[in-house]
Amino acid sequence: MYFPQICGKTVVSHLAKNFGVDLATKKEVLLNQEEKKLADRLSLMIRMAATGELVMSDRHELVRNEDEDGGDEDWDFEEEEGVETKREISQKMLDEALAFYRSGKRKRNHRGEGIRSFESMKSRFRWFNNESVLKLMIKYERTGVFPAKRNIQLEKLANDLNKEVEDILNQGLQFSDFELRELALSINREKKYWEKFKCSESWLLKWKKRFRICGRRITEFVSTKTERDAKKTLELVETLRKDIETVFINNPGIEMWNCDQTGLVKESHSMRTLARKGSRKVKILVQSKSATTHSITLLPIIGCDGFQHEKLFVQLGEPKGRLPKSGCYTSSKMELAVGTSHIMSRETAGEFFKNVLFGGYIPPKLILLLDSWPIFKDHAYIRSFAPPTVDLHIFNIPPGATSLCQPADLSYNRQVKGIQKQLTTMVLFRNIDYRLSARDNLLKLACQIHWVLGAVRFQPFIAYGFFQGGFVKTRPPPFEGPKQYIFGPKSYDSCSCSAQGCTLCPKCEKSYCFNCFWVNLHRC
Ligand SMILES: [Zn+2]
Ligand SMILES: [Zn+2]
Incomplete structure (x- = not known):
């Protein structure tokens, strides 16, 4: 996975080369008014991008290229050539x-x-x-029904897909190949066009060519804050990095952990508006309007060497601040706290310190990196739960600097949210009868994501957050991001139960269906 790390000078010298500018020349460059304006703006953008104040974000949407002469009219709608010989039986x-x-x-x-x-x-x-x-x-x-030819069935499917995509185009919704593929598979399931249709990458590619659809990536530049504030925050972050470096130098073998709250909430808005037809619409209403939806707060612990704490802290909000008599999903890897809302209180934070942070494995020397949440700034309170033998160094990230340097925020928590979002899409398009936002399902989801991210192959990914945050100097080896890995092309292979797969297990490297992996919580 790619995390932007920008060196302004590198960008500028590359641009100079690209535009054929000789940097050795001493000649004064004269700009007119418009050029000056553009140069100032670009220069500010590059500077801000380098310091992390400018965030570039990508949106994917589809467009139909009407100018292009003729889509691929020769395509016979077949998925793969030569795999199954075409029937020529009348x-x-x-x-x-x-x-x-x-x-x-x-x-x-x-x-x-x-x-x-x-x-x-x-x-x-x-x-x-x-x-x-x-x-x-x-x-x-x-x-008594003469079997239809495969390509005729697939042609119907291709046309149906085109109709649905037309709606998406008209609404200008975010749409990537992932959603496109799920949509095609969902239409095929509903209309039973061709049982073995896999929506391979090549089919999708030919479909897009035929219907002149192309994906467009829109890059947005968002300034995170005013220049003055940003400068002050940056200075504070620089100081924090230096202080932590000093602790590292003076304490060989010391470990560094970061804990950052993140939430799993009801499904995201964009997907809700997207699927609005037929059976999918009904499903959405059930998924989002029900009064029993929950939000939970997760507080995972990650380490700068790629470590993930085996226990996950979860806070659940319940109307009366306690669990119903029937209980709920529990796991030995989850510490569950219940409050009147999913927002952590001083008391539930105490449960976290006592039972999770200092309740299991704890290194003899530890740097604890926390954000500026008031309870995290109360170091005496935190220390009151720590075993006396631990050499503990607590640091707080300055307010407003989380998106600049908090390791969990830069890598881990984004993936947690991304995985949930992708699963929401999947449940919707595959018409899976499962409410991700139901209390037990949300808890199961949290535990399963935690289990997934604990895979050895994702250690460099976890470590990357610390490198990206500027607290660790060595760059971890290249890695595949969790979301890309588990939902990649291989994830569509059949599950051992013969249902269509949706998730590639990062541990046993086999593909599993939604039910086997996310409902029955696959372990290996
Ligand atoms: Zn497995
Ligand atoms: Zn299965």
């Missing part, structure tokens, strides 16, 4: 074969109808070259 051929099959005198089925062996069929009809043709013929006899 209804007349099938009728003849069926008549011959039933005219068999030597063999009879249990209903007393004449049948013939596959060999006998094959020797009579050269095209009868496959056992599956026999099955097809029997099905044809039973249903």
Whole structure:
């Protein structure tokens, strides 16, 4: 995964080269009014991007390219060439074969109808070259429906997809290939066009070419704060980095942990408006309007060496501040606190310090990096829970600097939210009868995401947050981001239960369906 780390000078010298500017020349450059304005603006943008005050964010949307001459009219809507030979069997051929099959005198089925062996069929009809043709013929006899050709079915699917995409275009909604693929698969499931349709990458590519659809990435530049504030915050962050570096130098072998609250909430808004047709619409109403939806706060602990604490703290909000008598989902890897809301209080923070932060494995020397939440600034309160043997160094991130340097915010928590969002999309488009926002399901989701992110392969990813935040000097080895890995192309392979897969397990590297992985909580 790519996290932007920008060196202004590198960008400028690259631009100079790109524009053929000789930097050695001493000649004064004269700018007119408009050029000056543009140069000032660009220069400010580059400076702010380098310090992290300017955030670039990408949106994906689809556009139809009407100017392009003709989409690919030759495409036959087939998914993969040569994988399954196209059937060239006409209804007349099938009728003849069926008549011959039933005219068999030597063999009879249990209903007393004449049948013939596959060999006998094959020797009579050269095209009868496959056992599956026999099955097809029997099905044809039973249903009276001549089996449609695959490419005709896929053509219908392609056209349906185009119609739905037209709506999306008209609304200018965010849409990436991930959603496009889920949409195609969902239409196919609803209309039962072709059972084995996988919506391979090549099919999607050809579809886009045929219907002149292309993805467009829009980059937005957002300034995070006014220049003056930003400068002050940056100075504070620089001081923090230096202070922590000093502790590292004076305490060889010291570990560094970061804990940052994040939430799992009801599904995001954009997906809600997106799916608004037919059965999907009904589903959305149920998913979002119900009074029993919950939000929870998670407080994971991560370490600068890629460590993830085995226990996850979760705060659940319940109307009366306590769990219903029937209880709820529990796990030995989850410390659950209940309050009247999902927002942590001093008391529940105490439970976190006592039972999670200082309740399990604790290194003898530890730097604790926390944000400026008032309870996190009360170091005496935190220390009151720590074992006396621990050499504890607590640091707070200055207010407003979380997005600049908080390790969990830069990597971990974004992925937690991203995974939830992608799953919401999936539940919607695959018509999975599962309410992600129900209390127990939300708790299960939190535990499963925590289990996923604890995979060894994601350690460099967790460590990267500390590097990106400027607290660790060595860059972790390259890695694949959790979301990209678990929802990548391989995740669509069949699950061992034969249902369509949706998630690639980062530990056993096999693909699992929604039910096996997220409902029954796959472990390996
Ligand atoms: Zn596994
Ligand atoms: Zn399964």
